[in-house]
Amino acid sequence: MNTSARRRSTAPRERSLLGxxxxxxxxxxxxxxxxxxxxxxxxxxLDPGLRSTAWWYSPGFYAVFGAVxxxxxxxxWLVLLVPLYLFVPSRSVLWHWPILxxxxxxxxxxxMFAFCRLGSPQANWTAETCFAAIAGAATCLFASLTRKRFxxxx
Numbered sequence: 560m561n562t563s564a565r566r567r568s569t570a571p572r573e574r575s576l577l578g579x580x581x582x583x584x585x586x587x588x589x590x591x592x593x594x595x596x597x598x599x600x601x602x603x604x605l606d607p608g609l610r611s612t613a614w615w616y617s618p619g620f621y622a623v624f625g626a627v628x629x630x631x632x633x634x635x636w637l638v639l640l641v642p643l644y645l646f647v648p649s650r651s652v653l654w655h656w657p658i659l660x661x662x663x664x665x666x667x668x669x670x671m672f673a674f675c676r677l678g679s680p681q682a683n684w685t686a687e688t689c690f691a692a693i694a695g696a697a698t699c700l701f702a703s704l705t706r707k708r709f710x711x712x713x
Contacts, residue, residue, distance in 0.1 A: 579640055579644035581705070582698045585701035588697075590697075641685040649706055654706050659702065662699060663698055668688050
């Protein structure tokens with residue numbers, strides 16, 4: 560097989576991987592934007608005396624939150640979403656945006672809920688579960704809307 564034939568045969572898979580990665584990135588960015596906006600609004604509604612002790616609004620907190628959220632989102636992407644993106648045909652009904660977005664929200668929330676319940680059964684993980692549902696929905700919405708550009712199976 561010559562170089563151009565090899566390049567053509569691997570290009571669709573590379574494009575599919577890029578599309579799935581960008582989908583996960585869209586989910587991560589959506590969670591980070593929501594966290595930054597909601598924390599900023601909360602910060603400005605705090606009593607001015609409490610603002611100096613509000614460590615969770617610092618850039619360091621956002622860096623740690625972003626790293627943890629990114630590890631969870633991109634770990635899930637690598638284990639679950641890459642195989643789905645590569646092996647589910649583009650003509651499947653699953654790729655319709657309302658169906659895929661709903662599946663992403665439900666699966667993101669359930670994965671985080673199960674993960675948190677295993678780690679700390681007594682804790683209230685409502686916010687984390689909601690963030691994971693938003694990330695799953697945003698990831699799958701982006702994937703479904705860009706399917707024709709990145710998904711190469713017929």
